[in-house]
Amino acid sequence: MSELLRVAGLTVRHGATVALDDFSLSVRRDELFVLLGASGSGKTTLLRAIAGFALPAAGKIELNGQDIAALPPHRRPVNTVFQSYALFPHMTVAANIAFGLRGMDRASASARVREMLALVRLEALADRRPHELSGGQQQRVALARGLAPRPALLLLDEPLSALDRALRTETRDELVRLRRQLGTSFILVTHDQQEALTMADRIGVMRDGRMVQVGTPAEVYEGPNSRFVAEFLGSANILPGMLLAGGRVDLPGLGTIAATEGVAGPVLLALRPERLRLGEAGGINRLSGVLTASMYAGEAMTHTVRLPQGAEIRITQSLRDGLLAARSEPGEVVTVSWSPDACILLPP
Ligand SMILES: Nc1ncnc2c1ncn2[C@@H]1O[C@H](COP(=O)(O)OP(=O)(O)OP(=O)(O)O)[C@@H](O)[C@H]1O
Ligand SMILES: [Mg+2]
The missing domain is CATH 2.40.50.140 (Nucleic acid-binding proteins)
Known part of the structure; x- marks a missing residue:
């Protein structure tokens, strides 16, 4: 599998805090990469740097071999789904999904919205507003909105944490299905190790702004390289x-x-x-x-x-x-x- 994203020597500071410290990561095309790490280890900062919302002090971010560090967020072929979904409350489901398609002609945009609605199985709810949806449905709208402009890479920051257990499992399976169907690469942040083990193609464990181990779920679980990883993933x-x-x-x-x-x-x-x-x-x-x-x-x-x-x-x-x-x-x-x-x- 070829490399889609390459992050090398990335350092991001917030004032005196070093949120990412000489950080490196490689994500392959067509993979679901899960980031795990304690609170404050730099996961959100990494996603923000990849999306263009956090300014690195040093390092490289390449997508498809192209340096994207100088591009503003909207010019990067990367979309983010935030924990809070950040849907526009006054817009319908369909308008929320169409939001990232500005610039596309009207007919193509509405065809794409219909395609996305079918993908997340929300055809019947296109005209509702976010407050008329369940948490899981809102989550699917956020996903559809993130996927609509066909990003090469979708970043998901704890997308399931607001859902109850049953809905989490359902949405988790849905995410895995969508990823396979679309061939888009996902980087997903979670605190839930069961979620990481069941969903990931590969897991990266972060600690204090560094990556301490990368591997398949079985490699990391069966062969942790440190006490920290052994105790962080499983007991x-x-x-x-x-x-x-x-x-x-x-x-x-x-x-x-x-x-x-x-x-x-x-x-x-x-x-x-x-x-x-x-x-x-x-x-x-x-x-x-x-x-x-x-x-x-x-x-x-x-x-x-x-x-x-x-x-x-x-x-x-x-x-x-x-x-x-x-x-x-x-x-x-x-x-x-x-x-x-x-x-x-x-x-x-
Ligand atoms: N805007 C900011 N200003 C100052 N410090 C910040 C800012 N954003 C993050 N930090 C600090 O940078 C470090 C990494 O934060 P980050 O949000 O990336 O962690 P995280 O791994 O996403 O944590 P969580 O699991 O709690 O979401 C933390 O020490 C945090 O306090
Ligand atoms: Mg975070």
Whole structure:
């Protein structure tokens, strides 16, 4: 897949705050790229810089190999859908969608509006005003408006955060469908990791104005490159240890377990709660500890086990596997097991 957007060495300051620090990113044609990061990590600033609303102190922004840094926002083949949708309250749905088509002749513009209305399945509501629509419908109008002028790149800043859970799922599927159908690239910002994992072709995790990891959802989730990413995307039990020859890890106060080969030295062992099992069926690695809590959560149980050196680890166990676990009571000594391939080794 070829490159659509290339951002290199981008620095954006807001007064004394460095919102983006020597930031680089490459987005491919026809991809849904999801940006994840804590509040204040620079996600909105990045979208604003790409769209032309924030002025970089340094760096390059290229679209299709062309430097767009000097172009004003309306000349860039980029559109933004904001969190608040920013629909014009006095205009009908159709007029809102037509807004970005000024300059197109009347007949082509109204044909394009009809096409967009069909795309987001709002043909019947073309003459309503935004206050006569549900949140999800407003969201679809905002999307249609963003897509109408056929931008090469659509930027979406937390587009689903104002929707309730059911509508979120529906709109999420809709977004994925639209993106496939149109072949437009999307960069989408979200705080919701489930959303990131299910929607993204690739995920970029930001921290303090920098990109700390980029990869497919599975690459980032299964192979985080730092403790920060392991804990930001999903949850992880972290135990300090020493990687020895032969892929074994010595965990102080707990003994030695089998992991994967790597450079010998201090490491952090990260274990995803769903890769651990109560009992001995989880794999060759075993530790015993005291069960301190079990919590029912619908599709799974979450257990907490205190290890002999004092650390607590969490285990998420599907109820299908839960028979043994269900028989253990808090206070009992239990075994936790897992296989070597569940071990994620991180720099200390
Ligand atoms: N107009 C501004 N003036 C001064 N500082 C700003 C301005 N806009 C953003 N900042 C600062 O720049 C940093 C990055 O902000 P940004 O809005 O890009 O974060 P974000 O990742 O979008 O956060 P959130 O998830 O809360 O939306 C923050 O420290 C923020 O306080
Ligand atoms: Mg933001």
